[in-house]
Amino acid sequence: MSTTTPQAPRSGVKRRSAPEWTKAFSPRNLADTMLTGYLPILIALLIIVLPLVWMVSSSFKPVNEIVTLTPQLLPQEATTENYATVDRRIPLMTVLQNSVIVTSVGSIIKVLLAITTAYALVYIRVPGANLIFLGILVALMVPPEVSMLPNFMTIEALGGRNTLWGIILPGLGTAFGTFLLRQHFKSLPKELFEAAELDGAGHFRKLFQIAVPVSLPAISTVSLVTIVNEWNSFLWPLIITDTRDRMTLPVALNQLRSVEDQVSSYGILMAGAVLVIVPMLIIFAMLQRYIVSGLTQGAVK
Amino acid sequence: MRGKSLTTTESRPAHTARDRPEASVAPEQDPARLEAARKKAHRRRSSKNWSLFLLxxxxxxxxxxxxxxxxxxxxxxxxxxxxxxxxxxxxxxGLANYQRFFTSPSGLEVWRVTGIFTAGAVLGSMILGLLIALVLNKKIPGRTFARTAVFSPYVLSGVGVALVWMFIFDPQRGALMFILDRLGIDSPQWFLDPDANLLMVIVVYVWKNLGYCAVVFLAGLQSIPSDLLESATIDRAGPIRRFFSIVLPLLTPTVFFLLVTNIIFSMTNAFDILRVMTPTGNGTNTIIFEIYLQSFGQFNRAGYSAAIAVVLFFTLFIITAVQLRFVERKVHYQ
Structure with missing residues (x-):
């Protein structure tokens, strides 16, 4: 009722002869929506999307359409030659395989460690747990550039140069996931665990039969953000590998860039960019809700 | 049963208080022994907890x-x-490496480049991000898609993004060159001119980062109570007045949050773009890039690189501490 009352006197006003809904499609209102709504959105979208469209399109262009002085948006004679060239310059399948292994093994271990650490911080009472948490928070703040040099020496001393475990190991200690999951576990109601405690369930059962199942959205968020970061990771793999068979995709593409430094090589570089960008675009498009919430954590409460 | 136990516990305090005024507790409840027993139990439990915690x-x-x-x-x-x-x-x-970083021309150059890059990257992504957030805050169809699309560069490989923009910026065949040509502007000497390089990497960083700012701003905008804006509209406040008198003051916490996180991110997250677009740091050697260039780049001065890393760590530490001390507490509305 309350929603209809304000409209009743309005429709009684004689000056407004046309019904309310036609106003929504009046030329003035349409122009207004276009100008203040869609036009700026369109401009923003073009700025974001056009470079990516240009990348995909150029990766299928033959050399003469790259070096031309009259470039077209779409390839006139599409070819996959650029991708074949990438494969000739870098051992593409090996490099892709390295990236997939590093990303999946690294992410699985990191997420498991984050879950168990966060659970311990919230549910296993020991003196000084807050101090340990503070130590993890400070670790969150240390950028990889700061620890790069000593880590390089540690891993080199352990014989980890040009090995996949050497790429994975130093990044395994996880502060981000621990922090995020700790906040989440703290918000779980205590009653959830009471029945299990009466049954005499230990921490393992409480963690894997109660805490994990009810926290799947938060765990998905942590997993996806971790996967994205591992796949894109560049600095550490760049330092610790120098043989092509052990490189991850971003490092191999950086090397491709230094080999292919002619104007005519841009098609090849765009093919490389597609290979590293498109997988994450697909994952993001499918699961953006989790990823956005994980990456904007702290800002959006 | 229940009634009996109830009466005994009730009568007890009166009884003990009358009979033994000094020791008001029964011998089995002696404070020292009780304390010792509790400590022992606590120690046993806490050592068990410790081993579980460490596991x-x-x-x-x-x-x-x-x-x-x-x-x-x-x-x-x-x-x-x-x-x-x-x-x-x-x-x-001794401290010669630090002295060098704070006083030598090459060290001061790193501070200058870091300052310009940080200012450009932070202001650029925040202003553009806010503009996009204001546009996306309107209830029009397709805005969820637009929000997703705008955020997407933030999750893409910095190496891939840098390659794409190298092609766009290329002074001979880049898309930007053709656009500038149409407008009658000569393309700057990207990749060669240090100042042009700095501008170039700022643009790419802003492109990659503005979606993050837009989404955080959008969340801030949506938390502004709509009745405030409605009453302002009834009072005939125009959109610009509404923005500066209501929206912006209420957004202050978001602005400060983004300012701090963006300063930290711009100092630490830009490495991929810098390394791929300008491999030797020609005009783009910000503090993180300099740490890399000094130890693993062409210079091979590991000690100096470590000193810069220490300075970066303390810089970030101070920024974070300031944020926790002031921003979280003082900037608070509602």
Whole structure:
């Protein structure tokens, strides 16, 4: 009722002869929506999307359409030659395989460690747990550039140069996931665990039969953000590998860039960019809700 | 049963208080012994808790100690050395590396580049991000898609993004050159001119980062109560007046949050773009890039690199501490 009352006197006003809904499609209102709504959105979208469209399109262009002085948006004679060239310059399948292994093994271990650490911080009472948490928070703040040099020496001393475990190991200690999951576990109601405690369930059962199942959205968020970061990771793999068979995709593409430094090589570089960008675009498009919430954590409460 | 136990507990305090005024507790409840027993039980429980805690959290703590804290300590030591990476010997030089970073022309150049890059990257992504957030805050169809699309560059490989923009910026065949040509502007000497390079990497960083700012701003905008804006509209406040008198003041916490996180991110997240677009740091050697260039780039001065890493760590530490001290508490509306 309350929603209809304000409209009743309005429709009684004689000056407004046309019904309310036609106003929504009046030329003035349409122009207004276009100008203040869609036009700026369109401009923003073009700025974001056009470079990516240009990348995909150029990766299928033959050399003469790259070096031309009259470039077209779409390839006139599409070819996959650029991708074949990438494969000739870098051992593409090996490099892709390295990236997939590093990303999946690294992410699985990191997420498991984050879950168990966060659970311990919230549910296993020991003196000084807050101090340990503070130590993890400070670790969150240390950028990889700061620890790069000593880590390089540690891993080199352990014989980890040009090995996949050497790429994975130093990044395994996880502060981000621990922090995020700790906040989440703290918000779980205590009653959830009471029945299990009466049954005499230990921490393992409480963690894997109660805490994990009810926290799947938060765990998905942590997993996806971790996967994205591992796949894109560049600095550490760049330092610790120098043989092509052990490189991850971003490092191999950086090397491709230094080999292919002619104007005519841009098609090849765009093919490389597609290979590293498109997988994450697909994952993001499918699961953006989790990823956005994980990456904007702290800002959006 | 219930009634009986109830009466005994009730009568007890009166009884003990009358009979033994000094020791008001029964011998089996002697405070010292009770305390000892409690401590013993506590110790047993807490040692059991400790072993469980270490089982759950130990591996992660160990990894963080080995690959984050140990490097911090080692950097402090390395920073006092004149040492080439891979060389067996190193000479102790005290604080000379720090002095060099804060006083030599090349050190000051790093501060200048870092300052310009940070200012450009932070202001650029925040202003554009806010504009996009204001546009996306309107209830029009397709805005969820637009929000997703605008955010997407933030999750893409920095190496891939840098390659794409190298092609766009290329002074001979880049898309930007053709656009500038149409407008009658000569393309700057990207890749060669240090100032042009700095502008170029700022643009790419802003492109990659503005979606993050837009989404955070959008959340801030949506938390502004709509009745405030409605009453302002009834009072005939125009959109610009509404923005500066209502929206912006209420957004202050978001602005401060983004300011701090963006300053930190711009100092630490830009490496991929810088390394791929300008491999030798021609005009783009910000503090993180300089740490890399000095130890693993062409210079091979590991001690100096470690000193810069220590300075970066304390800079970030101070920024974070300031944020926690002031921003979280003082800037608070509602």
């Amino acid at each position: 759950f959290a130990g591996p992660n703590i160990l990894l963080i100690l080995a690959f984050i804290y140990y490097p911090l300590a080692m950097n402090l030591y390395f920073s006092t050395l004149d040492w080439r990476l891979g060389a067996p010997r190193a000479d102790s030089v």
